[in-house]
Amino acid sequence: MASYNKNGQVNIYDIAQMANVSIATVSRVVNGSDKVSENTRKRVLEIIVKDGFTPNVFARGLGLNTMHTVGITVPTISDMYMARAVYYLEKFLSENGYNCILGCSGFEQDGKKAQVDLLLSKRIDALILVGSTYAGSGENIHDTDYIREAAKNVPVFVINGDVTGENVYACVCDDKTAMYEVTSAVIKSGRKKIMFLSDSHSYSANKKLEGYETALKEAKIPVRGELKMYVQNEIHYVRDMLLQYKNLSFDAVVATDDAIAVGALKYAAAKGLSVPGDISVAGYNNSSMAIASEPELTSVDNHVEQVCFDTVERLLKVIHDEAKEVKPRVMVPCHIVKRNTTDF
């Protein structure tokens, strides 16, 4: 095992020591010089490959400590919330002279780790993880060990995921309160059979479920298992799934994403039910989908622009050695945008 420098990476001195050659020899090998014996070349290369030496250390040794580049990873960029977050992050970073490189990790643990490692190898000054999937379900602390590991190299910022650790900064939307308020408003407008539609068991989705259940309990409405449904985040999938249930009775839908809510609108249209007369529907994320639908959708705005602005602001402070001024965790409130699918 090599001795690691403070960045957790092997440098040219370590390689030279391990290969028992001079630094100049390592340099010659690295630069493909033919003034090195084949044996030496092989030995050095093997160590380099094995111990993960990357040219990063050259740049860092240079005193060029900043490349003005931030790594951003999202589970999938085809999700409108993620795409908007990346749009704003890139905008605010570039306004401050920082470039961003982006990776897509998928939702699996291995993919997340691999993407974080890849970005760390790219001479980045900081890392931003977008989406509550990076925080796991919140049940097992070790799900987020890879984030604290990454934070040994660069400051890590998690958007909408609650992760703690040294050099880790979280910005969390108050999804629980938002879903509590939406559900309460739906209840106050006279609804009793309120369906909760979700596409995820992420930290954020679980907070939304908590908000939904809290509102029901407060109004002394029983929480019924058959009214909590997990669906795919696709309009027609949601419509068709709801159409399959013959005896399911509900007078409102609160959804964890706008596309799911639009699926409920399509269900209502297919059944000849009026919205919000027969069924009241509320979405989440306040995306362009909420405006495209007819009637236009009441939706929770989780202030993605503000979340991204705050994150970049804190990131710049941390990079500029003002970390002690930066709170490790901030919570951003959401607000409900009332449109035409609810009667509150």
Add this chain to the structure above:
Amino acid sequence: MASYNKNGQVNIYDIAQMANVSIATVSRVVNGSDKVSENTRKRVLEIIVKDGFTPNVFARGLGLNTMHTVGITVPTISDMYMARAVYYLEKFLSENGYNCILGCSGFEQDGKKAQVDLLLSKRIDALILVGSTYAGSGENIHDTDYIREAAKNVPVFVINGDVTGENVYACVCDDKTAMYEVTSAVIKSGRKKIMFLSDSHSYSANKKLEGYETALKEAKIPVRGELKMYVQNEIHYVRDMLLQYKNLSFDAVVATDDAIAVGALKYAAAKGLSVPGDISVAGYNNSSMAIASEPELTSVDNHVEQVCFDTVERLLKVIHDEAKEVKPRVMVPCHIVKRNTTDF
């Protein structure tokens, strides 16, 4: 001016020569050793900074010619078409063992160049530019010089932009034919006053305009300037703009993007006009917006998945030294997805 190696980059030998020191000295400077005089250190650093030496050359010299990483740049990731393209590119690349890093360039020439340069500095094996904005308007060949310049370093793939050059590969959607077919179908369904709504003067938008005008001319319908409108790609913007025109008469809309078409649907709803009875509306890109709207939108599917699949397939061939099997330009046909906003 330094002598450049085949990658177009300065290497450690060049730096040593220019600074009139040994390679070992450059290596010491690069690694922050204190066994170098302050003067020498300064001289070497100045040359390094000035001549753009990057640690890439170390990696390339290593024989680690591939990092299995592809750079992707889009003008903006908040556009659903771009987000879907990046989603598919990342998917196909990662299935083939390649990672992708992504940058957002904006639509300005300087931003595009800067983003391409940034990605080139990141040890990428190939570069993909997504969107016809990278091809300029097609009027000035020098608009795309930066692409041919980049192609001296790595193969460059342009999605939906017609660019030619050595080591440059284009995949173009047949937007002209698609818009010709949509417009012709609208005409055959009895419409004569067909509005063309576009948000761009890009290569692709110009091809769509050509298709629209060709269909009108073929049907001997005059092309009227007041029916060709340039708008922002925002639903309510389009609705409100159309509502402002008191004396504008049209019985159909063909749009270059679904969000624009949905804006026309909102206009019709606000005016109490029936769709497709009074106004027939067709969108473009077949996005989820086309399904979210009511009625659901007839739209052109430009096969973003296939375009991305073809691009990755050709990219892998070029990287694996099978470039002579790869055509520099392929054209992918579009097809019309008929839904409920047209009567053809």
